[in-house]
């Protein structure tokens with residue numbers, strides 16, 4: 001395929017740079033370097049033992065956050081390349097998008113947020129920013145990874161602006177306000193929260209939707225939470241399934257599933273590419289900055305695909321995320337998080353050494369945030385091991 005660059009692509013040579021100035025290299029761009037730093041960070045390796053829906057003991061074939069992240073990066077690169085965007089930036093953002101997630105998926109996040117309510121709450125987006133700007137302590141010259149402005153803004157604003165032009169929080173932050181970690185950070189490094197992020201960041205965000213919408217069909221079927229026949233009425237999936245059965249009448253079940261899922265994945269990718277091209281022709285952004293300044297996202301699904309995804313999401317919600325088997329384990333997972341939080345907050349001496357710098361004499365909110373950072377960084381299995389050590393029971397396997 002011919003490589004070309006869209007007029008609205010992010011240009012590495014025009015990057016606004018890093019907070020701590022560094023000499024850039026000849027052989028890779030600043031965005032490629034950001035991507036490489038993300039791959040080498042500790043939080044990235046931990047994605048291997050964090051789950052989104054299933055807890056790790058269920059089997060080796062389900063997605064973990066790491067394999068999910070790699071699939072998101074694959075989708076993001078494909079779309080970025082087709083649109084003539086900067087593939088490295090899109091890939092960096094895809095690889096970083098889930099770093100701030102707690103153990104045990106959304107159940108863990110909800111529990112940690114509830115426990116942290118009196119101390120400013122917990123938000124995975126803000127946590128990703130904390131990890132990349134503070135909590136990774138491996139470089140001599142700075143805390144965090146010292147990523148470029150474009151990577152940090154894309155990470156924080158991947159779902160669109162965080163505040164209105166007047167500065168009022170919007171979307172998921174409308175009611176509770178912006179997380180403290182984001183407010184603190186942007187007071188020293190303005191990520192321009194009122195505008196959209198780059199097209200590359202928008203691609204990474206949609207790639208996340210595309211990846212989990214399609215691979216959750218696969219994981220849900222494998223787990224026996226629903227059957228192929230249940231998918232017959234789900235738009236897009238039902239059509240893909242019918243095509244596979246028509247073209248390959250004697251195929252075994254595993255191949256039918258994969259053939260169906262890959263058609264769904266591919267249809268979503270093509271949809272984003274053509275809808276984005278339509279919008280680019282309509283709005284004519286001539287630079288990455290003009291993408292930020294648009295009143296709507298440049299990268300999106302078509303109206304039809306948004307509707308398809310809505311139906312698929314409600315199917316997965318009902319059949320998978322709220323399935324009794326999944327919910328049951330999530331209730332127990334929340335207990336693990338709650339027990340750990342209360343134990344560490346009550347007795348900071350239980351924390352491992354690098355995390356023990358604050359004692360009971362420090363302010364409650366500082367200590368709570370420290371405990372929260374420690375727990376949020378845990379993998380599922382580390383949280384279970386710690387819980388077993390502290391309480392000598394294993395609530396998931398009793």
Ligand code: MG
Nearest residue numbers: 068097098208
């Ligand atoms: Mg994700």
